[in-house]
Ligand code: HEC
């Protein structure tokens with residue numbers, strides 16, 4: 001009697017190759033989804049789905065919606081910038097802020113114009129002061145001096161201080177414009193190195209919410225901040241906006257943009 005069905009002689013070849021195919025698929029899946037991804041230095045997959053997306057080449061930042069840049073999984077700041085944070089405050093708030101600011105004058109100057117190399121606060125955008133103070137509080141921006149001071153303030157105190165400093169005249173009122181000689185990085189950036197022009201975020205063409213007023217800042221402060229962003233010592237900038245700008249910059253470029261932004265110091269405050 002001739003054999004029929006799956007185990008028949010004629011089918012044996014097909015059967016062996018089917019099992020072989022299944023085994024091959026399993027081995028390939030293990031290699032692709034488990035072994036290869038885990039051999040990658042930055043492997044931080046959160047399960048099989050993550051591994052599959054990764055193996056398929058999906059950029060890691062799409063996978064979990066969390067920031068997974070160089071400093072991930074640490075979040076760079078806890079502060080969510082809202083347009084309301086930039087709104088002008090009441091005069092009562094400014095008054096309370098002026099009283100609180102007596103604790104700040106020693107370093108930031110009587111009217112927010114520093115005579116040491118601390119940053120000027122006069123005319124600084126309110127949302128910038130709020131964000132930076134909250135980042136000092138949470139330790140996302142590190143400074144032993146400022147952390148101790150920020151710790152003793154409530155969120156309302158901070159809002160009042162921001163209102164007060166925002167009400168003071170800026171180091172110089174005119175923002176950067178295209179009408180003057182500008183360093184190339186300020187004017188056009190460097191597309192080849194992915195550096196966006198400073199003027200597109202820091203005022204001049206546009207001020208991005210949360211980007212500080214830089215005009216007239218002490219030069220050593222500007223150099224220090226750019227070096228800190230460049231080397232990842234300061235990393236409280238959301239989406240690494242400033243680290244990406246500063247990382248490719250040379251020391252000479254940092255010096256030249258810092259000289260440029262510091263140039264607008266008021267007489268006697270250079
Ligand atoms: C003992 C000196 C000192 C005192 C007092 C002081 N600061 Fe500061 N502040 C500094 C220094 C130095 C920095 C820059 C630190 C850094 O590199 O992050 C700074 C940074 C800041 C910044 C960030 C500014 C920017 O442009 O990013 C804010 C905002 C600020 N201080 C607000 C205050 C307020 C408000 C007070 C008073 C409650 C105060 N500071 C008191 C020394 C001081």
Ligand code: HEC
Nearest residue numbers: 185196197198201210211212222225236237241242245257
């Ligand atoms: C994509 C927008 C963007 C561009 C382009 C940009 N910046 Fe910034 N910059 C920011 C933001 C936002 C912050 C505040 C980061 C934070 O939240 O701490 C900042 C912070 C800074 C600070 C720290 C100031 C302070 O008081 O804390 C300096 C200095 C600075 N930028 C200089 C520059 C220079 C110079 C360039 C051009 C070479 C530049 N930035 C280009 C967005 C930008």
